[in-house]
Amino acid sequence: MVRPGFDAEVSNHGRALRVVLAYLARRTITLIPLLLGITFVSFVVIQAAPGSPVELMVDMNPDASPELRQRLEQYWGLDQPIHVQYWRWLQRLAVGDFGTSFAADQRPVLDKITEALPITLLLNALSLAFILLMSIPIGVYSATHRYSALDRVTTVLVFLGFAMPTFWLALLCMMLFGVELGWLPISGLQSLQHEQLSTFGRFVDRARHLVLPVVISSVTSLAGLSRYMRSSMLEVVRQDYITTARSKGLSERVVIYRHALRNALLPVVTILGLSVPGLIGGAVIFETMFAIPGMGRLFYDSVMQRDYMVVMGVLVMGAVLTLVGNLLADIMYAIVDPRLRR
Amino acid sequence: MPGTRESRHSFLTLSCVALAMLAVGCGGGSGEDRVAVSAPVDETPAYGDVIVSGSIGDASVLIPMLAGDSASHSISGMIFDGLIAYDKNLSEFEPRLAERWEVAENGLEIVFHLRRDVRWQDGVPFTARDVEFAFRTITHPDTLTAYAEDYRQVERFEVVDDFTIRVTYRQPFAPALGSWASSLVVLPKHLLDGKPINDHARDFGRHPVGLGPYRFESWESQKQISLRANHDYYRGRPYIERAVTRVIPDTQTQFLELKSGGLDEMGLTPLQFQRQTDTAEFQQDFAKYKYLTNSYSYLGYNLKRPLFQDVRVRRAISHAIDKQEIVDAVLLGLGSPAAVPYKPGTYWFNDRLKGPQYDPEKAKRLLAEAGWTDSDGDGVLDREGARFQFEIITNKGNEQREKAATVIQRRLAEIGIKVTIKVIEWAAFINNFIDKRNFDAVILGWSLSPDPDQYDIWHSSKTRPKEFNFVTYANAEVDELLEKGRRTFDRSERKKHYDRLQEVLDEEQPYTFLYVADALPIVHKRFHGIEPAPAGISYNFNEWYVPASMQKYRITDAP
Numbered sequence: 082m083v084r085p086g087f088d089a090e091v092s093n094h095g096r097a098l099r100v101v102l103a104y105l106a107r108r109t110i111t112l113i114p115l116l117l118g119i120t121f122v123s124f125v126v127i128q129a130a131p132g133s134p135v136e137l138m139v140d141m142n143p144d145a146s147p148e149l150r151q152r153l154e155q156y157w158g159l160d161q162p163i164h165v166q167y168w169r170w171l172q173r174l175a176v177g178d179f180g181t182s183f184a185a186d187q188r189p190v191l192d193k194i195t196e197a198l199p200i201t202l203l204l205n206a207l208s209l210a211f212i213l214l215m216s217i218p219i220g221v222y223s224a225t226h227r228y229s230a231l232d233r234v235t236t237v238l239v240f241l242g243f244a245m246p247t248f249w250l251a252l253l254c255m256m257l258f259g260v261e262l263g264w265l266p267i268s269g270l271q272s273l274q275h276e277q278l279s280t281f282g283r284f285v286d287r288a289r290h291l292v293l294p295v296v297i298s299s300v301t302s303l304a305g306l307s308r309y310m311r312s313s314m315l316e317v318v319r320q321d322y323i324t325t326a327r328s329k330g331l332s333e334r335v336v337i338y339r340h341a342l343r344n345a346l347l348p349v350v351t352i353l354g355l356s357v358p359g360l361i362g363g364a365v366i367f368e369t370m371f372a373i374p375g376m377g378r379l380f381y382d383s384v385m386q387r388d389y390m391v392v393m394g395v396l397v398m399g400a401v402l403t404l405v406g407n408l409l410a411d412i413m414y415a416i417v418d419p420r421l422r423r
Numbered sequence: 424m425p426g427t428r429e430s431r432h433s434f435l436t437l438s439c440v441a442l443a444m445l446a447v448g449c450g451g452g453s454g455e456d457r458v459a460v461s462a463p464v465d466e467t468p469a470y471g472d473v474i475v476s477g478s479i480g481d482a483s484v485l486i487p488m489l490a491g492d493s494a495s496h497s498i499s500g501m502i503f504d505g506l507i508a509y510d511k512n513l514s515e516f517e518p519r520l521a522e523r524w525e526v527a528e529n530g531l532e533i534v535f536h537l538r539r540d541v542r543w544q545d546g547v548p549f550t551a552r553d554v555e556f557a558f559r560t561i562t563h564p565d566t567l568t569a570y571a572e573d574y575r576q577v578e579r580f581e582v583v584d585d586f587t588i589r590v591t592y593r594q595p596f597a598p599a600l601g602s603w604a605s606s607l608v609v610l611p612k613h614l615l616d617g618k619p620i621n622d623h624a625r626d627f628g629r630h631p632v633g634l635g636p637y638r639f640e641s642w643e644s645q646k647q648i649s650l651r652a653n654h655d656y657y658r659g660r661p662y663i664e665r666a667v668t669r670v671i672p673d674t675q676t677q678f679l680e681l682k683s684g685g686l687d688e689m690g691l692t693p694l695q696f697q698r699q700t701d702t703a704e705f706q707q708d709f710a711k712y713k714y715l716t717n718s719y720s721y722l723g724y725n726l727k728r729p730l731f732q733d734v735r736v737r738r739a740i741s742h743a744i745d746k747q748e749i750v751d752a753v754l755l756g757l758g759s760p761a762a763v764p765y766k767p768g769t770y771w772f773n774d775r776l777k778g779p780q781y782d783p784e785k786a787k788r789l790l791a792e793a794g795w796t797d798s799d800g801d802g803v804l805d806r807e808g809a810r811f812q813f814e815i816i817t818n819k820g821n822e823q824r825e826k827a828a829t830v831i832q833r834r835l836a837e838i839g840i841k842v843t844i845k846v847i848e849w850a851a852f853i854n855n856f857i858d859k860r861n862f863d864a865v866i867l868g869w870s871l872s873p874d875p876d877q878y879d880i881w882h883s884s885k886t887r888p889k890e891f892n893f894v895t896y897a898n899a900e901v902d903e904l905l906e907k908g909r910r911t912f913d914r915s916e917r918k919k920h921y922d923r924l925q926e927v928l929d930e931e932q933p934y935t936f937l938y939v940a941d942a943l944p945i946v947h948k949r950f951h952g953i954e955p956a957p958a959g960i961s962y963n964f965n966e967w968y969v970p971a972s973m974q975k976y977r978i979t980d981a982p
């Protein structure tokens with residue numbers, strides 16, 4: 082009696098695994114043409130924009146001769162038809178070579194991205210953590226003390242933060258904390274004497290530089306997430322099982338934090354999941370204000386300079402991460418929801 | 424000035440150029456606005472301290488001939504040196520790596536005698552071979568440089584001995600001497616020979632070895648570049664031990680950093696200069712300076728358009744524009760109206776010319792002579808049923824030009840000319856409008872080199888696509904004057920040609936010359952020895968110092 086059942090279970094597991102693997106393989110294969118399509122369209126679209134890196138270098142510069150223009154075009158392969166350029170780019174990409182920047186520094190695209198990416202990741206991760214740390218307590222408090230004075234005050238503050246232009250808030254904070262009070266550095270990621278500091282000193286220095294950027298970049302999202310948390314919490318406390326918990330005589334504390342909060346968090350987690358691909362994206366204005374060399378400025382500057390190689394590099398990174406993110410999400414769904422497996 | 428002559432960057436980054444730390448060769452002649460320094464106890468020059476400057480953009484490559492941006496040139500200009508240099512008045516030359524030089528009577532030959540006591544920062548002696556190497560490199564067809572033209576005029580480059588160079592030109596070329604007054608043509612042969620210079624952008628270009636007053640220390644991409652004083656500099660050790668340039672793209676942030684002590688020097692915007700730096704606190708800690716930049720803004724007319732072919736019409740528009748009003752509105756008064764394409768106060772400037780003065784009645788008379796009257800009484804001039812209207816285009820990102828266009832629009836409306844304004848992103852602006860001659864009038868700017876040659880801008884042969892006489896100005900006398908000007912070495916003789924050129928331009932108004940803006944640097948007061956001159960303030964940076972008692976940073980590690 083026991084053995085057949087056991088066998089059946091093994092074969093069930095094996096089949097499930099095979100199904101998942103097959104699904105994974107199928108999805109991965111379909112990703113390749115999708116990625117090719119994305120890169121091709123991007124390649125064509127950025128070249129369709131008026132101007133080229135050569136023109137931006139030599140236009141309106143009487144010192145630059147027509148020969149220089151030609152030489153630059155040859156040097157960068159821009160004299161070739163676009164499909165040839167794309168094919169060459171693709172060939173290099175296939176061996177992991179993202180090419181060299183068209184800017185005068187001629188640095189490898191990968192170097193530029195790997196310089197900017199960690200900065201952006203760190204900032205975004207920190208501000209995501211900060212948003213969670215702030216918005217959940219605010220949301221819970223607002224829900225449990227609905228229409229109290231503090232609820233109203235936080236609501237007003239949070240919406241103020243949401244409505245205020247980030248660059249303006251940043252300037253105000255720089256003036257207050259950087260100039261008037263002198264508590265925090267204004268811009269950049271480290272101070273001039275950073276190298277001479279002890280390990281702990283460096284950590285503190287870095288942390289002090291991060292305070293303003295992290296807090297200010299969080300302010301906008303804070304409003305959304307805390308309001309979402311509040312309404313989700315309000316929704317949950319109306320449910321029967323909360324009434325049951327209360328009627329069992331549990332303390333309000335246990336009811337809220339053990340029973341209600343967990344369920345109220347579910348939709349918030351979904352929203353968080355959606356914001357993960359955004360971790361590699363930078364905000365141009367914000368990075369410019371704080372003199373932070375992140376992905377936003379790298380991408381913006383490259384587009385303005387028509388530095389096709391860097392633009393393509395950043396786009397490929399973004400596309401791959403988004404596609405992989407989607408794939409992972411689909412796999413999770415597939416595991417959770419048997420109907421999707423087929 | 425490393426050949427940023429009339430460069431594109433004067434457009435894109437007109438406001439930025441002034442911000443760059445050693446705004447290369449930037450400067451002007453008049454009205455230094457220096458706040459008096461209260462006398463400290465001990466002011467003797469001392470070595471040490473650090474100067475931290477703000478730059479709105481990172482450098483790209485520190486090999487001068489490969490760089491196109493002002494940030495790169497201002498930093499590499501401190502690491503390298505030229506054979507000769509313009510003096511602080513931007514009129515005469517003074518020795519640098521060449522201790523003396525001779526120009527032959529016929530102007531075809533220049534001989535440079537180099538100093539024998541100069542070493543590269545790695546200890547290798549500097550010789551004529553290094554100049555020859557750089558000359559061959561910049562004129563090599565594969566080198567991706569925008570600065571080769573002046574050197575291509577050279578017929579023969581000879582190394583007479585290790586410390587003597589003879590350059591022979593095909594025909595007399597007056598801008599020649601100026602071309603050797605730049606750090607473009609001195610490179611360490613022993614470090615660079617053997618592979619194309621373009622491939623050095625990534626290695627040598629990111630940690631150069633020069634022979635100038637400062638040596639390269641470190642470069643954190645998009646964050647900061649740090650230079651260290653060259654104690655063996657042949658003209659004497661610079662006082663300030665370290666020069667750090669921080670990349671801070673936003674001028675508001677730069678200003679707050681300045682206030683909080685994070686920056687020692689930056690270029691102010693007119694608003695910051697006029698309204699935000701007048702507190703007692705500021706005046707105690709900082710000194711502001713003001714001098715004309717090396718560039719002017721203009722309203723250029725597309726002379727292919729029948730509307731602008733009548734000189735009376737162009738003169739009428741010039742008379743209808745109040746240039747002082749533009750300076751007051753756009754630059755908050757920090758600049759001066761322009762009448763000719765030369766900088767007021769410099770040698771080549773024709774100071775007899777004042778340009779068409781603001782006189783709307785005269786403008787109306789001129790237009791009436793040209794047949795333009797308001798016959799239907801709708802407030803807009805017309806002729807043979809056509810209304811007098813045109814469009815001014817300018818590039819996006821230059822707020823001053825947009826504002827100037829608006830002021831002009833209102834003044835022209837007053838005399839019955841209807842103007843529309845279009846602001847266009849740079850690349851589209853050049854490709855779809857300037858290159859295709861698809862515009863009525865344009866507001867742009869040119870930057871000026873110390874040499875007066877403006878062949879590329881005004882000569883009638885320079886009207887092909889991508890060339891710079893895009894308004895299609897053609898005048899036989901101007902062509903001749905430009906050619907003569909290039910061939911005349913005698914300064915006073917040469918000036919006559921350019922004086923006359925300015926007269927013709929003043930008469931014909933192919934452009935309405937609008938204004939020359941002021942550079943507005945601000946420097947912390949602990950820095951002494953700053954002497955404003957037409958070349959600006961940074962020409963004698965090596966002589967700036969901080970008295971020992973006032974030094975802010977201690978430099979601990981040995982150089």
